[in-house]
Amino acid sequence: xxxxxxxxxxxxxxxxxxxxxxxxxxxxxxxxxxxxxxxxxxxxxxxxxxxxxxxxxxxxxxxxxxxxxxxxxxxxxxxxxxxxxxxxxxxxxxxxxxxxxxxxxxxxxxxxxxxxxxxxxxxxxxxxxxxxxxxxxxxxxxxxxxxxxxxxxxxxxxxxxxxxxxxxxxxxxxxxxxxxxxxxxxxxxxxxxxxxxxxxxxxxxxxxxxxxxxxxxxxxxxxxxxxxxxxxxxxxxx
Numbered sequence: 001x002x003x004x005x006x007x008x009x010x011x012x013x014x015x016x017x018x019x020x021x022x023x024x025x026x027x028x029x030x031x032x033x034x035x036x037x038x039x040x041x042x043x044x045x046x047x048x049x050x051x052x053x054x055x056x057x058x059x060x061x062x063x064x065x066x067x068x069x070x071x072x073x074x075x076x077x078x079x080x081x082x083x084x085x086x087x088x089x090x091x092x093x094x095x096x097x098x099x100x101x102x103x104x105x106x107x108x109x110x111x112x113x114x115x116x117x118x119x120x121x122x123x124x125x126x127x128x129x130x131x132x133x134x135x136x137x138x139x140x141x142x143x144x145x146x147x148x149x150x151x152x153x154x155x156x157x158x159x160x161x162x163x164x165x166x167x168x169x170x171x172x173x174x175x176x177x178x179x180x181x182x183x184x185x186x187x188x189x190x191x192x193x194x195x196x197x198x199x200x201x202x203x204x205x206x207x208x209x210x211x212x213x214x215x216x217x218x219x220x221x222x223x224x225x226x227x228x229x230x231x232x233x234x235x236x237x238x
Contacts (some may be wrong), residue, residue, distance in 0.1 A: 007043040010104045018079040018096045019111040024174035027111030029184035031080040035069050037199050044068035071112045093158035107166040110156045114171040132166040
C-alpha cells in the first residue's frame with residue numbers, strides 16, 4: 001500500500017510524532033490526548049494487509065488502525081496507532097519514513113515506555129536517545145536522562161535504522177505492561193515544552209486516565225478480533 005496524505009495544504013518541514021502500542025501504552029495514550037486537545041485535521045490513515053482485517057468502534061465512531069493527524073499551528077504530524085507493531089516494525093517505520101519524505105520533515109519523535117522492576121521505586125524518569133549529537137543538550141536541559149545502556153525493541157530501533165532524518169526516541173519509565181496514564185502524562189509535558197504545543201496541562205492526568213480505559217478496551221477488542229480470525233483459520237485447516 002502506497003501512503004498518501006489527504007490534504008490540500010502543503011505541509012513542509014514538520015516534526016512527526018509516532019506512537020504504536022508498546023510497554024504501558026504510554027505513547028498511544030499521549031498521542032490520543034494530543035489529537036483531542038489540539039486543533040488537528042485528519043490527513044491520512046493506514047492498515048497492515050498482512051494482519052487480520054479489524055477495526056475498533058468507539059462511541060459509534062470507527063477508529064483507524066493507524067490515523068495520521070496534523071496541527072498547523074505547531075507544524076506537527078501525529079501518527080497514532082491502535083495496531084500493535086510487533087512483527088511488522090519495519091513496515092510501521094516505513095509509514096513514518098514515507099510521511100517524512102512527502103513533507104521533508106525535519107525530525108521524527110518516537111514515543112514508548114521502558115519497564116522497570118516491580119521492586120524498584122518508580123522515579124517518573126523520561127529517557128531519551130537521539131541520532132543527532134546536537135539534540136542531546138536540548139533534552140538534557142529538559143531534565144531528561146540519556147539512554148546509555150539498553151537493548152531496545154519495537155518501533156524506535158526500526159526508525160533509528162531506517163530513517164534518513166534525525167530520530168529522537170523518548171521512553172517513559174513504567175512499572176507495568178498495563179496502560180500507564182501517569183507515565184504518558186509525563187511524555188506529554190516533555191513534548192509540550194520541546195515543541196511549544198501550548199496544550200492545557202491542567203486536566204492532563206484526569207483526561208489521560210480516561211484515555212487509558214478507552215485505549216485498554218480498543219486494544220483488547222483489536223486483539224480479540226485477531227484471535228478470532230486465527231481460530232477461524234485453524235478451523236479451516238483442521
